[in-house]
Amino acid sequence: MSPLAVRQIGPPRLTKGLESARRLDWDAHRALHPDPRPLTTDRLVALCEAGSLHGRGGAGFPFARKVRATADSAVRRRKRTVVVVNGTEGEPGSAKDKALLRGAPHLVLDGAAVAATALGSLEIIVAVTDPDAAASVERAIAERELGARARVVRLPERFITGEGGALVRGINGGRPIPPGRKGRASTRGVDGLPTLLSNAETFAQLAVLAGLGPRRYRQVGLPDEPGTVLLTVTGSARFPAVVETAAGAPLAHLLDLCGGRAGEGVLVGGYHGAWLAGDVATRTEVSRAGLAAAGGALGAGIVMPLGRGTCPLGECARVAGYLAAESAGQCGPCRLGLPDIAGALAALAAGRDAAAARDTVRRATRMVVGRGACSHPDGTARFVSSALDVFAADVDRHVAEGGCGRPVRGVLPAGTDARLSLEVDWSRCDGHGLCADVLRGTVRLDEYDYPVIPSEPIPARLEADARRAVAVCPGLALRLVPRAPHEPVARADRARPDAPPPGAPGPGRP
Known part of the structure; x- marks a missing residue:
């Protein structure tokens, strides 16, 4: 994501100085932020409790409890600890951690250093996907002369990379996907050691809290949510x-x-x-x-x-397809449930058997909740279910009229790495369905067992599967074509143009 402007409502804290500078070097940072004094573990826990500091990465978990759990595990297992800053931020619509790591890396490192000193950690690891953020943090580490006490780890940019278990696996040299068995980084994280893991904003907030003290920190915000x-x-x-x-x-x-x-x-x-x-x-x-x-x-x-100039269901269908493709694909809800949700929501947005598609979406979202190896199915189901509720009038219009008449403008980002699109030569397609088997969740079959090809380009991570789908097509009907520059987002999936009318007998497979 390109750098976004930084704006403030009220006096800035985390973004102080970024109004006039793209990046604060060591001297500029120290002119704005005091050097936090070292703390013991007990004093760090007390500070975080007094400041009501919660994680800012999504779950909102109390930071003091994370610190205490990591410290207790280290004592119990007689191990050293590691501090990990999660700066991966793989979601297309997020840029706040990137803004901090690019512009105020020393503030993030201040917070990480406070935690590492209190826990007696072996090292600080900053995990990132953005090359500019990586360069900025590496420069900050050099400016602070931290040497081997801190390092940057680059990981692939995917939606699930930032999940705690996936992040630890990636740092340890494995594939950054959520592990099948849930565990806590505070018990066993990087290299099997107790690991304090939180996102970049949380550590920046810790630095501000340590510099101001609880009383001044709580002067802005709410009593239960200061800062x-x-x-x-x-x-x-x-x-x-x-x-x-x-x-x-x-x-x-x-x-x-x-x-x-x-x-x-x-x-x-x-x-x-x-x-x-x-x-x-x-x-x-x-x-x-x-x-x-x-x-x-x-x-x-x-x-x-969202605004008013785009089709809400079409926008949500694009995101649902992206989320299905971004899963690890290692458990039933991700491998089967999310593609079913994405396919049915796309059909609803396109007005194809919309009533049945709506019912399928609702049923599938209920079935994936609480059954995944991580929270990805639950989060996706929440996104889709809330869309059906909030845009209920639009859902009814799609069911009754086959659509709302608005284009899908791509207001919601759904990945930017796509380079190729799938096309079908309908004179060759015999409806074998192998492409839908290979690209489940991306290509689906209509009621006559002919493929419904997505109008959007194929994400780069699925290009290998797309090429395999092209290779296994018995009729040689599929092909991959380069995506045209600035290609507009289409209004619906590309279905077979000569599909029989409803009620007509469908062609059989040869």
């Missing part, structure tokens, strides 16, 4: 930005600052978050409690107004 919040505002906003605001600020002010209209709905918390109706969003405050009361979630700190 500021860092958010990424994209979607249909005319001025997308990373925004720092005090917790409790009206969401409407945030949208106004970025030139975004609530329209029919606002996505809060990212692709594992939830949709809020436009009128609800404008009455909601930016806080964990406020967003939860409205039916949303602060999650990864992402706000995406």
Whole structure:
């Protein structure tokens, strides 16, 4: 993602100095932020409890409990600890951690150093996917002369890379996907050692808390959620930005600052978050409690107004397809459930047997919840279910009229690495269905067993499967073609143009 503008509502803390500089070097950072004094483990826990510091990566877990769990595990197992800064931020709509690592890397390292000193850690590891963030942190490590005490690890940019278990596996040299068996990094993380793992904003908040002290830290924000919040505002906003605001600020002010209209709905918390109706969003405050009361979630700190010029269901179908393709594909809900959700939602958006597709989406979302190896199926189900509720009128129109008449403009980002598109020569296609077997969740079959090819380009991570689908097609009907520059987003999947009318007998397979 290209760097976004940094904006503030009220006095900045995390983004102080970034109004006038793209990156704060060591001297500029120290002129703005005091050097936090060293703390013992007990004093660090007490500080985090006094400041009500919670993780800012999505789950909102109390940071003091993470520190205590890591310290207790180290004592119990007689092991040293590791501190890991999760700066991967693989979600397409998020940029707040990248903004910190690119512009204020020393603030993040200050917080990591406070934690590492308190825990007696062997090293600090900053895990990133963004090359600019990696370069900025490596430069900061050199500026601080940390040597072997800190290092940067580059990982592939995927949605699931930032999941805790996947991140640890990637740092350990394995494939960065969630492990089949759930575990805690605080017990066994990097190299099997107790690991304190949190995202970049959390460590930056820790640095601010340690520098100001609990009393001054709590002077802004809410009594139960003190301090500021860092958010990424994209979607249909005319001025997308990373925004720092005090917790409790009206969401409407945030949208106004970025030139975004609530329209029919606002996505809060990212692709594992939830949709809020436009009128609800404008009455909601930016806080964990406020967003939860409205039916949303602060999650990864992402706000995406949809606006009114695009098809809501088409936008959500694109994201559902992206989330299905981004899964690890190692458990039933991800391998089978998410592709079924994505396929049915695409059919609903395109108006193909829309009533049955709507029922399939609702049934499939219920079935994947609580059954995955990680939270990816649950988060995807929450995103899709909330969309059906918030855009209920649009769902009814798609069922009754076959669509809403609006194009799909690609307001919600769904990956940017696609280079090739699939095309079908319908004069050769005999409906064998092998392409749908190979590209489950990307290619689906219609009621006559002919393939429905996605209008969007194939993600780079699926190119090998797409080439295999082309190779196994008995009729040589499939081909991959280069994506045209600035290719517009189509309104519906590319279905067979001469499909029989409803009720007509479908052709049999040879």
